[in-house]
Amino acid sequence: MCFRNLFRRKLRTGLCVLGVALATAFVISVGATTSRYITVIKSMNMLFTGQIMVVTKGAIVIQAIPITRGMLPENLAKDLKESFPEVEDAVPALLVTPSIYLGNNLVPVPENFSLGLPVDKWQNVLGPITLKSGGRFPVNETCNEVIISNSLAKQYNLAAGETLEICGHILTVTGVFRTKSPVLDRFLIMPLRLAQKIYGYQDRANMILIKPVKGCAPQDLAKVIENHEDYKNSIKALTEEERNDIVQPIFAQIESWIIGIQSVVFIMSHILVMTVNLMSVSERRRDFATLDALGAPISYIFRMIIFEAVLIGMLGGIFGLMFGSIAAVVLVSLYTNIPLHLFLPGLFDIVTPVYMIQIFATVMMVCCLGGVLPAVNATKMRIAEVLRAEY
Numbered sequence: 274m275c276f277r278n279l280f281r282r283k284l285r286t287g288l289c290v291l292g293v294a295l296a297t298a299f300v301i302s303v304g305a306t307t308s309r310y311i312t313v314i315k316s317m318n319m320l321f322t323g324q325i326m327v328v329t330k331g332a333i334v335i336q337a338i339p340i341t342r343g344m345l346p347e348n349l350a351k352d353l354k355e356s357f358p359e360v361e362d363a364v365p366a367l368l369v370t371p372s373i374y375l376g377n378n379l380v381p382v383p384e385n386f387s388l389g390l391p392v393d394k395w396q397n398v399l400g401p402i403t404l405k406s407g408g409r410f411p412v413n414e415t416c417n418e419v420i421i422s423n424s425l426a427k428q429y430n431l432a433a434g435e436t437l438e439i440c441g442h443i444l445t446v447t448g449v450f451r452t453k454s455p456v457l458d459r460f461l462i463m464p465l466r467l468a469q470k471i472y473g474y475q476d477r478a479n480m481i482l483i484k485p486v487k488g489c490a491p492q493d494l495a496k497v498i499e500n501h502e503d504y505k506n507s508i509k510a511l512t513e514e515e516r517n518d519i520v521q522p523i524f525a526q527i528e529s530w531i532i533g534i535q536s537v538v539f540i541m542s543h544i545l546v547m548t549v550n551l552m553s554v555s556e557r558r559r560d561f562a563t564l565d566a567l568g569a570p571i572s573y574i575f576r577m578i579i580f581e582a583v584l585i586g587m588l589g590g591i592f593g594l595m596f597g598s599i600a601a602v603v604l605v606s607l608y609t610n611i612p613l614h615l616f617l618p619g620l621f622d623i624v625t626p627v628y629m630i631q632i633f634a635t636v637m638m639v640c641c642l643g644g645v646l647p648a649v650n651a652t653k654m655r656i657a658e659v660l661r662a663e664y
Contacts, residue, residue: 297593389468408448
């Protein structure tokens, strides 16, 4: 009976289901892509875990990624290690995002990251790196050899032994590495000397990565370095917590923005479902009065209207999840300039099953609440007056 009543006005019900589906799709696409960006940005801070990042005084750092062109002398790493006994190791690094600027416009996500490190320091800085079979690491600082992430290898159809061109330099890919980090999965790693030559920063680096000696608190060492007479006006030393604090207010604003959008969209869906159900109840006053006259309990009518609202939410939620997931993948592909087919296998990394369940449950709850007022109105009908008016 619920299905028959629900589709008595097929166009109206269809438009209601479509409205709920579009609302769900909008929440899914915007919420999932924004959450994915936040996750990616937060994962940047895991690149140099337990290390202090030294950058120029005016540098802007997003988690572990310096996005300004402030440069440091490469030999500063040696000076810091010799000047402070609390420093176990200091490694110069050149991290470049060549695609982050297009003219004067800032793209949301760079196409790739190029990281130059001294060859003998790779494992110390990045931790264990696993290469696919047949791969190897570059042999020395002067070779034109690089390793690339699995994501970049798929996107550009590259494998160990093949070549690529960056800024007019022909480089040989010696290995493809695997990683679970969404940021590191867009990295191209090369010897420091090679990175300096390609990007024109001879004997320069844009960050020095410092590993404190065992037992030394990173916060204390960072303060000592920043307050040293020779460095206090030229550099700043950032711990993991400080790098996170820089963008934490941005995360808070983005999350508030997402909650606000979801609230508005769900309220609109609630009003839509409630309006459709009120119209349906008004048109079926005679049916409800007849059921009541035949002895049907009031709770039966109440449950029937609520179930109809739940059916609208279920249909709209299912279609919305499908449309929203596709839209989220398309949006991520457009913003990152990565081909769409590379994201399809990782659909559930962008729109996680937990997020899908949360949104679907919320849609069902909103639609169920949208049926409460019409159901209450139906149970308060004056049977005698309805029968007299309708018959």
